[in-house]
Amino acid sequence: MKIKIEKTSFPSKTKSLTVTLFSVITALLTAAAIFQFYGVNPLSAYEKILYGAFGTPYAWSETIVKTIPLLLCSIGLGVAFKAVIWNIGAEGQLLIGAITATCVALNFPNLPSISLLPLMFISGFIGGAVWGLIPGFLKAEFEADEIITTLMLNYIAENLLKYLVYGPWKGSEEWGFPYTNKFSVSAQLPRIPNTRIHYPTLLIGLILTVLLYILMTKTKLGYEIRVVGESREASKYAGINFKKIILIVMIISGGLAGLAGVGEVAGIHHRLKVGISPGYGYTAIIIAWLGKLNPLGILIASVLFGGLMVGGDMIQVSLGLPFSVINMFNGLILFFVVSGEFLMRYKIKIKR
């Protein structure tokens, strides 16, 4: 007996949407079984989660706080994945963006906000883009597998951050604890009153979502990115510079993740420290897939996952279930969405 995997014809848009929806529903049902197993009524569990995420203005505000970094990371990843460049390194690119922005914030604390904040965003973008360009360059020049290199660079970024906050950047006002000093007021992003929503970053995210949508659907570059993704052979015949495309998508996805890092340090924590990201860069991978690599789809998926992160609190706080249930929940959704995607594009044939 032989199992053979064959590529099928390209799925239509409706079929693809149906499969995704079906995958999510299957994931929710599986999770429901686990809630039941813990003796929690699944319906009331989902109700609690939804209420925790979207039920009150406060819940909404916290969901948006989580949406901001998720959106920035995942729309960038959407572009890279479209070109079949597997950038797993958004987490590291986010951290480097946070580091470079912190460098600016700590060195020019007295600049007025109007110039300091843009400088921080620019440096964050450049930092993230450079961190993305390293594996991009290795891929373009030496065919180095970007899954490995981007993933490994996450750990390097994480350790660089630790080195900085435990060593050279350890704050003089922090009693020897591993934090940089608090940013000066002009290095802190304004927030919507009574919330933690740092709206400049939110606006940047929304504008970039629209811009990337236009880029991908209306421009020559977007067309080239898609062609490279469909078939590298075909792109060669069409005269598309494959190496250039790799570098461009890594600049976009790395830079955007870097912006997310700036938002976290300048908008939420107001200092650099370990733990500024609870894995936004990794969750963004799931979101990019769930959003069908389409910037608008990703926007919706980011809000949903932001809500899941926030409403997920309720799994612990009012249902008393262990934290790992939240991770399991995320894992189930990725598993079913990716399997759905796979089964839609490939046929499994069993030959005797």
Place this chain on the structure above:
Amino acid sequence: MKSKYGIIGLAWFLLLLLIAGCVGQPPSPSPKPTTVTPTPTSTPTPSSVSEKKIKAAFIYVGPIGDYGWTHAHDKARKYVDNLFPWLKTSYAESVAEGDADRYIDRFIHEGYDVVFTTSFGYMDSTIEAGKKYPDKIFFHCSGYKRYKNVGTYFAEFYQLYYLNGLMAGALTKSNKIGYVGAYPTPEVVRHINAFALGIKEVNSEAKVYVRWLFSWYDPSKAKEAAESLIAEGVDTLAFTEDSPTVVEVGQEHTEKGQQIYTFAHYSPMLKFGPDTVVSGQLVHWEKIYEDILSKIYTGIYNSTNLENVDYWWMLKEHAVELGVDYGTPINPKFINQLKAVKVKEKVTGQEMSVYDLVMLRLKQMSEEVPTFDPYTGPIYDQNGKLRAKPGERLGHDPLWTMDWFVSNVVGEVPKPS
């Protein structure tokens, strides 16, 4: 066929539900009466408090199954939950530092009266919550900022590390002693120094070699660090990391014929290394939680008078215990070896075994007013700078911000440039 599978499936499902039900309700061992110390101050008027209930929430940075920090806090939470009929507790684990604000909000909205936040990184969030909810009570573990309704608490280990150091200095043959450190925070530095001061008191030759993990919980890194220290000739190991890995490495080498001495950290680890673990540090957070909660219940603590409430509890308050297991301060396997090493007690000049010295110091530090403290001068740092004058005891602040090593430590504390 089909119905048969259906029945088996149903049976399985019921069995699983049963198991889940059992797991969901732990057998809740009733607290040993001997460990319940009545709080002298708790003389409430029965009528006013008989119906009062307190809901307390605990926010943890790690998973409750880490066999270290979070595990110890959660054990204490369960203990007080069983002890006080008027208390209801709940917890949230693996809460990222940036999310603490939201978890606190959630618990307050669920009607909790008291919130314990158990990681240094929650400090600012806890203070902010205190201002936001002025009629609720908060306690933050290991921080230094307080507010009228936010107190702080910590169970401190340095006395135990000093006692471990006495034993390490007596047992080592190679005079190379390793320390696997989590992060170079003042707390860990303070513990390494206390360990080194103990070693120095009985062995002027031995040096302490430090490896940093830059993680509180990372068994694989801890294993690498322990192995690399052993490869460099170290035969005695202490550590700060939330798993029994270092003890397990010591046990493995000892079983292969190379005796390694180890000191357990945070939880009882005798069973992980019966032939290697000499002594260790155990914590009793329940002593602190019991005291805080009963004082909240009786109204001694309220949301206006916590500005100066700071628990810094050690041996005399029974918040920490020397041991490889509860009630076993020293692994019996090594007692004779420790009795065979004779030293001069530095205050009286009297000759005694290291075992007796450990017991003497333990007693002195457990007294109501401790008559001995490891951090008594003269203490010199690595550069020969005098950090404590002869006879001077280092107080809370220099210990709390410690960023230098004593003279017999090899390695350095990462410093701001």
